Amino acid sequence: QVRLVESGGGLVQAGGSLGLSCAASRSIFVDNSMAWYRQAPGKQRELVAVVTSNGSTNYADSVKGRFTISRDDAKYTMYLQMNSLKPEDTAVYYCNAHIGWVRWGQGTQVTVTS
Numbered sequence: 130q131v132r133l134v135e136s137g138g139g140l141v142q143a144g145g146s147l148g149l150s151c152a153a154s155r156s157i158f159v160d161n162s163m164a165w166y167r168q169a170p171g172k173q174r175e176l177v178a179v180v181t182s183n184g185s186t187n188y189a190d191s192v193k194g195r196f197t198i199s200r201d202d203a204k205y206t207m208y209l210q211m212n213s214l215k216p217e218d219t220a221v222y223y224c225n226a227h228i229g230w231v232r233w234g235q236g237t238q239v240t241v242t243s
Contacts, residue, residue: 131157131231135224138237141214149209149237151224158205162227165198165209167220167239178209179227192218214241 137149153163162181168174178198179187186198197210207224221236 130154133157133224133231133234135222135234135237138222138239140240140242143215143241143243145214145241146210146212147214147239149211149222149224149239151207151209151234153205153207153224155205157226157231158200158202158207161229163200163207164225164227165207166223166225167218168223168236169217169220172220174223177222180207181227211239214239216241216243 132154134152135149137147139147141147160182162179164179165177166174167177177189177192178196180198180200188196195213200207219239219241221238223233223236225231225233
């Protein structure tokens with residue numbers, strides 16, 4: 130059964146940090162590049178960061194140097210450490226495969242206040 134469960138969101142002041150987790154089904158996770166996405170109110174979902182099956186990473190310019198994506202293959206879990214948060218990072222954050230999306234999870238809300 131396909132499953133994606135995001136957690137770790139919350140309310141934080143600008144400049145603060147949050148860590149997100151994504152628990153995934155083995156069928157999605159193994160040998161796949163995984164990614165974090167976000168969707169702010171009134172905007173389209175956008176790609177935030179990607180981690181390949183061998184651990185290579187790539188980031189959107191807007192988060193480069195502030196966010197760190199990682200994965201634990203033994204736990205089928207992916208993480209997003211977010212530092213130096215800005216109000217424009219406010220969004221619902223989702224995880225999914227980088228290519229070949231499966232059913233989206235519920236996401237986790239991140240709210241950054243100024």
